[in-house]
Amino acid sequence: MPQPDTGKTVLTGLRVYAKSLLGLELTDKQLGRFSGFTDLLLEWNQRMNLTGITEPAEIAVRHFLDSLTLTLVVPRFDGLRLIDVGTGAGFPGLVIAIMFPDAHVTLLDSTGKKLRFAEHVCDALGVGNARTLHARAEEAGKQKPYREVYDVVTARAVARMPALMEYTLPLAKIGGQVIAMRGTEAYEESNRAARAISELGGELFAIEDIQLPTLSNPRHLVVIDKIAATPRRYPRNAGTPERQPIL
Ligand code: SAM
Numbered sequence: 001m002p003q004p005d006t007g008k009t010v011l012t013g014l015r016v017y018a019k020s021l022l023g024l025e026l027t028d029k030q031l032g033r034f035s036g037f038t039d040l041l042l043e044w045n046q047r048m049n050l051t052g053i054t055e056p057a058e059i060a061v062r063h064f065l066d067s068l069t070l071t072l073v074v075p076r077f078d079g080l081r082l083i084d085v086g087t088g089a090g091f092p093g094l095v096i097a098i099m100f101p102d103a104h105v106t107l108l109d110s111t112g113k114k115l116r117f118a119e120h121v122c123d124a125l126g127v128g129n130a131r132t133l134h135a136r137a138e139e140a141g142k143q144k145p146y147r148e149v150y151d152v153v154t155a156r157a158v159a160r161m162p163a164l165m166e167y168t169l170p171l172a173k174i175g176g177q178v179i180a181m182r183g184t185e186a187y188e189e190s191n192r193a194a195r196a197i198s199e200l201g202g203e204l205f206a207i208e209d210i211q212l213p214t215l216s217n218p219r220h221l222v223v224i225d226k227i228a229a230t231p232r233r234y235p236r237n238a239g240t241p242e243r244q245p246i247l
Pocket residue numbers: 085086087088089090091092108109110111114135136137138155156157158159167
């Protein structure tokens with residue numbers, strides 16, 4: 001008879017997958033934090049909609065391991081400034097903060113209550129290198145403290161690619177990168193976003209295909225280099241990138 005997941009077996013699985021798939025050694029302290037993160041996610045998810053995934057083993061793969069695949073395209077996070085646009089419950093940004101205590105992570109979302117969850121996780125687990133930013137990406141991208149300052153800008157499941165480029169590229173510094181974590185539509189959407197990418201100062205560098213254990217469909221990391229300043233007229237006002245994407 002199948003046994004229900006216990007926290008211990010789930011975390012052992014995460015440790016094994018992180019090592020075999022990504023070459024990452026998770027310490028006991030990091031595993032403890034991922035365990036605490038799982039508990040808090042499930043607890044808060046009863047009160048607010050943070051995730052549709054409620055099996056701990058699935059959380060380990062679809063949230064933690066998926067977030068950690070960023071290490072396949074960013075070899076060192078230590079010392080980097082990363083902003084995670086539309087972080088929701090903290091994916092991928094908070095996972096990166098837990099894994100790399102010397103990364104400087106900003107978790108941006110327009111929904112304050114999701115950020116309150118992320119703040120609670122940081123407080124409860126002692127994660128000191130992540131801060132939250134309650135704003136729309138279109139607003140943050142216009143403001144001096146955030147515009148063109150980040151080494152890495154990440155986003156998972158936030159918007160379609162052309163609009164997403166207008167949310168993310170203004171935040172990346174020249175020489176930095178945007179990494180869009182996409183599903184099956186990655187190639188088609190990247191083609192559709194070609195004009196937005198070049199207009200906003202980016203250049204498509206690579207699309208990395210990833211097969212996660214237990215999932216049937218591959219995941220894709222679309223990596224865009226920031227090669228030139230974003231013209232001052234971008235990002236346009238909140239809502240415009242979605243309604244009138246640069247095509
Ligand atoms: N990245 C998380 C993940 O993969 O689990 C959350 C994905 S959730 C589907 C999308 C999130 O993006 C929501 O929390 C939403 O509030 C946020 N979002 C959407 N558009 C945004 C914008 N223009 N500026 C800031 N946040 C935005």
